Amino acid sequence: xxxxxxxxxxxxxxxxxxxxxxxxxxxxxxxxxxxxxxxxxxxxxxxxxxxxxxxxxxxxxxxxxxxxxxxxxxxxxxxxxxxxxxxxxxxxxxxxxxxxxxxxxxxxxxxxxxxxxxxxxxxxxxxxxxxxxxxxxxxxxxxxxxxxxxxxxxxxxxxxxxxxxxxxxxxxxxxxxxxxxxxxxxxxxxxxxxxxxxxxxxx
Ligand SMILES: [Zn+2]
Numbered sequence: 128x129x130x131x132x133x134x135x136x137x138x139x140x141x142x143x144x145x146x147x148x149x150x151x152x153x154x155x156x157x158x159x160x161x162x163x164x165x166x167x168x169x170x171x172x173x174x175x176x177x178x179x180x181x182x183x184x185x186x187x188x189x190x191x192x193x194x195x196x197x198x199x200x201x202x203x204x205x206x207x208x209x210x211x212x213x214x215x216x217x218x219x220x221x222x223x224x225x226x227x228x229x230x231x232x233x234x235x236x237x238x239x240x241x242x243x244x245x246x247x248x249x250x251x252x253x254x255x256x257x258x259x260x261x262x263x264x265x266x267x268x269x270x271x272x273x274x275x276x277x278x279x280x281x282x283x284x285x286x287x288x289x290x291x292x293x294x295x296x297x298x299x300x301x302x303x304x305x306x307x308x309x310x311x312x313x314x315x316x317x318x319x320x321x322x323x324x325x326x327x328x329x330x
Contacts, residue, residue: 128212131168132194138166140184155179157295160281174217175330221328224282228275235271239264276302279309285324292317293330 141151141162148166152159155176164170171192172180181188190197192209246260280301284293294316296304304311309326 128171128192128209128216129168129194130171133171133191134166134168136191136194137162137172137180137184140186141166144184151183154183158297161295170220171213171216173329174213220282224278228278231271231275231278235267235275239267239271242267273302279326283326283328284330285311285313286327287315287317287320287324288322289315289320290318293327296324 141148146154148162149159152162155162157176161172165172171177177188177191181191184191186196189202189206189209192213193205197205242260242264246257246264249260250257277298280296280298285296286293292315296311296313300313301311304313306312310323311326312321313324314321315324
């Protein structure tokens with residue numbers, strides 16, 4: 128599979144249908160950032176959204192993954208190949224994401240702890256150096272937390288426990304939300320209720 132080819136294919140079909148990226152995103156209940164990422168070949172649409180996207184674009188999932196319209200006689204063979212390949216890609220993506228998130232989170236914590244400890248250690252000798260070290264340590268915690276949060280926001284969905292609606296929240300909503308692990312208190316765009324929303328990888 129060629130993500131760039133698929134991306135260009137999505138863009139050309141979307142334009143054929145006369146939609147902007149934002150309009151297509153709205154139809155699918157996702158952000159226009161996601162559409163832009165598909166079209167530039169940075170990632171493929173999630174499996175769950177693919178069917179809906181293909182319906183809107185008037186193509187089959189097989190054609191979406193291949194990045195072009197497919198003639199009927201070699202349809203099945205290409206479909207099998209695409210299926211196997213997309214399962215492999217999806218697994219890889221989930222693993223990579225968890226690894227990256229953990230790496231950023233833990234290295235941020237370790238580096239800032241070291242800086243803060245050095246800060247405390249030199250406090251008596253040089254209060255200014257101590258202050259710089261401690262505030263830089265604090266800033267690193269903040270930056271890595273925000274970065275890991277944004278990474279999480281861009282992948283997967285949140286599920287409202289009240290109505291089971293799954294959606295992609297705005298970055299602002301995710302950063303400002305109270306959270307425990309990856310569960311966050313947010314307002315559901317479907318039923319309007321505020322509550323703990325669970326992180327899910329598929330729609
Ligand atoms: Zn809801």
